[in-house]
Amino acid sequence: MIAYAVRRLLIGIPVLIAASLFVFIVASLSGNPIDDMEARNPPVPLETRLSEAHRLGLDKPLHERYISWLGNLVLHGDFGQSTERTLNIGDQLGDRLWVTLRLVFVAMLLAVLLAVISGVISAVRQYSKVDYGFTFAGFLALSIPSFWLALLLKEAGIFYNQSTGTQTFYTLGDKDYNHDTFDTWGKITDIAGHMVLPTIALTLITYAAWSRYQRSAMLEVLNSDYVRLARAKGLRSRQVMIRHALRTALIPLTTITAVDIGAIFGGAVITETVFNWAGMGTYLLESVIRRDVNSILGWLLVSGLVVILFNIIADLLYAVLDPRIRYE
Numbered sequence: 001m002i003a004y005a006v007r008r009l010l011i012g013i014p015v016l017i018a019a020s021l022f023v024f025i026v027a028s029l030s031g032n033p034i035d036d037m038e039a040r041n042p043p044v045p046l047e048t049r050l051s052e053a054h055r056l057g058l059d060k061p062l063h064e065r066y067i068s069w070l071g072n073l074v075l076h077g078d079f080g081q082s083t084e085r086t087l088n089i090g091d092q093l094g095d096r097l098w099v100t101l102r103l104v105f106v107a108m109l110l111a112v113l114l115a116v117i118s119g120v121i122s123a124v125r126q127y128s129k130v131d132y133g134f135t136f137a138g139f140l141a142l143s144i145p146s147f148w149l150a151l152l153l154k155e156a157g158i159f160y161n162q163s164t165g166t167q168t169f170y171t172l173g174d175k176d177y178n179h180d181t182f183d184t185w186g187k188i189t190d191i192a193g194h195m196v197l198p199t200i201a202l203t204l205i206t207y208a209a210w211s212r213y214q215r216s217a218m219l220e221v222l223n224s225d226y227v228r229l230a231r232a233k234g235l236r237s238r239q240v241m242i243r244h245a246l247r248t249a250l251i252p253l254t255t256i257t258a259v260d261i262g263a264i265f266g267g268a269v270i271t272e273t274v275f276n277w278a279g280m281g282t283y284l285l286e287s288v289i290r291r292d293v294n295s296i297l298g299w300l301l302v303s304g305l306v307v308i309l310f311n312i313i314a315d316l317l318y319a320v321l322d323p324r325i326r327y328e
Contacts, residue, residue, distance in 0.1 A: 006313050012308035013068060017070070023300050024293060033083045033291040034058060056081055056294075069294065073301075076110025080294035089298045092283060097302055098172050100268055100279035107202035108264060112257065114207045119253075120246060123222060134211065141208035146266060146267050150201040150274040157197050170194040174277045198275045202267055206260065213256050217249040224248075241279050250321050258314030262307050 034053050050059075057065045057080075072078040079089035118138070122131040126167040141149075151208060157169030170193050176182075179190055213317030221227060222245055230240045276282075287295035 004315060008312045008315065009308065011306075015162045015308070016304045019304055020070070020297050020300055024297060025062070027291070027293045027296050028062055028065070032058065036291075056083065056102045069297065079298040081288045082207070082295050083292045087295075089295050092282075092295075094161065094300050096278060096280050096283045097306075098263070099277060100272070100281065101306075102191070103174075103198055103271070103277070103279065104201065104261075104264055104268055106195065107199050107206060108257065108261075110203045111207040111210055114203070115210035115253065116246075116250070117215045118207075118211045120218055120241070120249075122211075122215045123218035123292060124241070134215075136210045138208045140295070142203075145249065146201070146205045147270045147274060149204060150198070150271050153197045153201050154274055156195050169197055171197065172276045174275075174279065194275075198277065201274075202264070202271050206264055206268055209260075210253060210256060214249065214253050217252040221245045221249045242279065247321055251318060254314050254317050254321065258311045261310045262303075265303050265306070272294045 033056070034049050037049050037052065053059050057068060060068070069080050072080060072173055077090070079093070082089050108227060118134040122134045154171045157171045161167055161169055161171075163237050175187075175190050176194075179187060182190055227240060227245050230244050231237075235244075265280070268279065271277070272279045273280035273285060280303065284296065284299045286292075287299060
């Protein structure tokens with residue numbers, strides 16, 4: 001199994017390189033960051049613009065710039081120079097990745113739990129009022145744009161705080177500005193408080209589709225021959241549901257969870273922007289606005305690596321859920 005995971009990780013390297021090359025070309029051709037300096041009033045002196053272009057490697061051909069960037073990354077772990085002189089791309093990615101991962105991980109965990117619970121109940125009680133209720137809630141969440149849902153939750157939190165005169169819901173930032181002055185428990189509660197509304201927004205958007213997959217998979221398993229055989233052998237209903245039906249029905253959900261991790265990161269971009277989080281999402285938007293190619297490439301590599309790792313974990317979970325699956 002370890003050898004399989006290593007092979008999958010190695011296969012992901014060419015994918016990351018191809019994706020980085022594509023993004024590098026598109027980002028480089030979308031505009032020159034030096035043009036913004038020329039458009040200022042008064043314009044930045046020519047010598048300063050030429051010096052900045054040389055620092056960023058913009059005075060080199062496109063292919064040389066990419067080869068130089070890739071070589072520095074592989075040999076020295078250097079993500080290159082940012083258009084912001086005071087910004088270190090590697091440090092920024094490390095700090096912001098933790099901010100985004102804690103939001104994505106908690107949202108995914110809650111979405112999976114809600115999807116499994118609602119999907120199983122809907123399948124077991126098919127065409128009942130409960131089933132119709134979960135179906136309506138799922139399609140309602142699917143039909144709501146992610147940015148609008150995040151804005152609704154933010155405005156609801158502000159309205160509640162103003163109505164009660166309390167700071168029950170945090171609507172800006174991922175932590176308080178004086179976070180470092182808190183003790184350990186204060187830091188935990190501060191981070192948890194700021195996560196409530198963004199996590200709810202990301203969870204509801206993700207859970208809606210997953211619950212439909214889980215319901216469909218559960219219905220298929222419940223009508224299978226081996227589940228009927230287990231019931232005919234006199235096994236308890238709870239044992240049949242958990243050990244035989246649910247375990248197999250989790251395989252499709254595991255697949256779609258791994259596939260959707262990229263979309264979840266995309267949803268995090270919107271959620272972080274609405275709630276003003278200093279995470280990977282806002283980092284990407286800031287980099288695009290600055291036309292900062294190296295920062296965009298750094299975001300792509302880190303996000304791509306996370307997606308690849310989640311897909312490997314999903315593949316390994318198949319063997320846990322279904323003993324018939326073996327990786328040699």
